Amino acid sequence: MNFHLVSIFPHFFETPLHSGLMGKAVENGLVSLDMVDVRRFAGGVHKSVDDRPFGGGPGMLLKLDPMVKALDSIESRGRMLMLSPRGKPFDQAMARELSREDDVTLICGRYEGIDERLLDLYPIELVSVGDFVLNGGEIGAVCVVEAAARLLPGFMGHEESGDEESFSAGLLEYPHYTRPEEFNGLAVPEVLRSGDHGKIEQWRRERSLTATLEDRPDLLPGASLTVEDIDFLRVRPRTRLGRNLYIALCHYPVTNKFGEKVAVSVTNLDLHDMARVARTYGLGGFYATTPIADQKALAERLLEHWTQGAGSQANPDRAEAFSTVKVFDDIEGAVLDIQRQTGQCPRLAATSARLDRGKGADPALTCFEVKKWLANSPVLLIFGTGHGLAEEVLSKTDGTLRPIRYLDDYNHLSVRSAVAITVDRLIADEY
Numbered sequence: 001m002n003f004h005l006v007s008i009f010p011h012f013f014e015t016p017l018h019s020g021l022m023g024k025a026v027e028n029g030l031v032s033l034d035m036v037d038v039r040r041f042a043g044g045v046h047k048s049v050d051d052r053p054f055g056g057g058p059g060m061l062l063k064l065d066p067m068v069k070a071l072d073s074i075e076s077r078g079r080m081l082m083l084s085p086r087g088k089p090f091d092q093a094m095a096r097e098l099s100r101e102d103d104v105t106l107i108c109g110r111y112e113g114i115d116e117r118l119l120d121l122y123p124i125e126l127v128s129v130g131d132f133v134l135n136g137g138e139i140g141a142v143c144v145v146e147a148a149a150r151l152l153p154g155f156m157g158h159e160e161s162g163d164e165e166s167f168s169a170g171l172l173e174y175p176h177y178t179r180p181e182e183f184n185g186l187a188v189p190e191v192l193r194s195g196d197h198g199k200i201e202q203w204r205r206e207r208s209l210t211a212t213l214e215d216r217p218d219l220l221p222g223a224s225l226t227v228e229d230i231d232f233l234r235v236r237p238r239t240r241l242g243r244n245l246y247i248a249l250c251h252y253p254v255t256n257k258f259g260e261k262v263a264v265s266v267t268n269l270d271l272h273d274m275a276r277v278a279r280t281y282g283l284g285g286f287y288a289t290t291p292i293a294d295q296k297a298l299a300e301r302l303l304e305h306w307t308q309g310a311g312s313q314a315n316p317d318r319a320e321a322f323s324t325v326k327v328f329d330d331i332e333g334a335v336l337d338i339q340r341q342t343g344q345c346p347r348l349a350a351t352s353a354r355l356d357r358g359k360g361a362d363p364a365l366t367c368f369e370v371k372k373w374l375a376n377s378p379v380l381l382i383f384g385t386g387h388g389l390a391e392e393v394l395s396k397t398d399g400t401l402r403p404i405r406y407l408d409d410y411n412h413l414s415v416r417s418a419v420a421i422t423v424d425r426l427i428a429d430e431y
């Protein structure tokens with residue numbers, strides 16, 4: 001496999017790509033490294049490769065001319081990748097794809113990057129090695145070369161090594177141990193010394209599952225899991241962000257379609273469906289708020305029927321869901337109740353089907369931000385009935401979540417659907 005490394009600092013690659021197994025692969029011809037020094041193609045006495053960006057701003061840019069000449073000097077470029085923080089995230093699947101190529105060209109930027117027109121001239125794919133900014137593309141190129149090359153048949157000696165590692169099966173890898181069996185009182189797990197291959201395999205699978213659940217739960221939706229895996233994960237301790245999340249359905253003050261402040265009646269269906277979401281996602285609680293006496297009485301009667309009355313006898317699952325529901329006059333009452341239970345003042349996030357287009361309005365909250373809040377404090381997520389929450393509720397919150405489907409123009413979900421979708425985006429299956 002041939003890698004063409006296009007850089008203004010080709011000496012950068014000397015040690016990392018000539019050490020260990022990588023060095024051996026280069027020595028025995030499994031991998032060839034073609035260093036393309038861009039500076040060699042620069043004109044003028046100073047051999048300058050960079051210039052100032054049009055439009056101003058700090059830093060310099062790599063110029064087109066030497067870069068184009070450098071790329072044209074490569075006989076067989078194969079797949080062309082440019083290292084860039086704005087590229088597609090590089091991962092194990094891409095490493096595997098690249099390991100099937102004969103030639104890969106890796107273009108390393110420096111300074112503020114490269115004149116954008118290079119992307120119009122060649123079929124270049126941008127790849128990033130992480131959401132951080134490095135000084136140049138060389139370190140990223142080393143990552144790409146090493147991750148792809150080590151998957152080549154013959155690189156590692158044991159062909160199966162690459163299949164058992166982190167990410168190969170969508171899970172993190174299990175831990176490894178070597179001699180001595182005991183070090184400063186720390187013993188190698190008994191099972192690994194037992195010689196029982198079935199047990200060893202099961203232990204390794206379980207440790208992979210545990211590590212992934214603890215450290216990278218975001219990988220689990222993409223991992224292929226057996227029923228045994230799921231049963232194992234189900235009883236593991238989890239970061240249950242749901243416990244910190246409370247939902248409220250506000251029946252007053254909300255708006256009607258003319259933007260006027262109104263009260264909306266309590267409905268049986270909303271209470272049932274939101275209670276079921278609250279219980280399913282393990283939420284801290286669900287508050288239905290209305291200051292109107294007969295509406296409160298109606299809601300209390302429904303609760304009583306499903307938690308203690310005939311409803312609870314007929315459907316104990318529903319009784320469990322309804323045990324999450326409380327009826328209060330207003331959002332302030334719900335806030336005080338959460339404070340009483342947790343000793344912390346909850347952060348308040350409103351929800352709306354519409355973006356706030358007011359001049360100088362703050363950008364809407366993202367689920368990502370609210371998820372971060374949930375890691376540290378209780379959060380009350382407020383949903384409105386009618387045409388949405390009135391300004392006097394919105395103004396008391398810490399922000400409003402970006403509407404669901406904010407990039408499309410039709411957005412008329414029932415509040416029950418909006419609750420289910422929003423809660424799922426915040427908690428998902430793994431938290």
Ligand SMILES: C[S@@+](CC[C@H](N)C(=O)[O-])C[C@H]1O[C@@H](n2cnc3c(N)ncnc32)[C@H](O)[C@@H]1O
Nearest residue numbers: 083084109112113128129133134135136137140
């Ligand atoms: C200082 S960076 C340029 C950053 C650029 N102005 C920006 O904000 O996206 C210089 C070069 O380093 C490389 N680089 C920096 N961070 C990287 C990352 N996370 N992944 C891949 N390449 C990166 C790229 O080749 C980039 O052109």
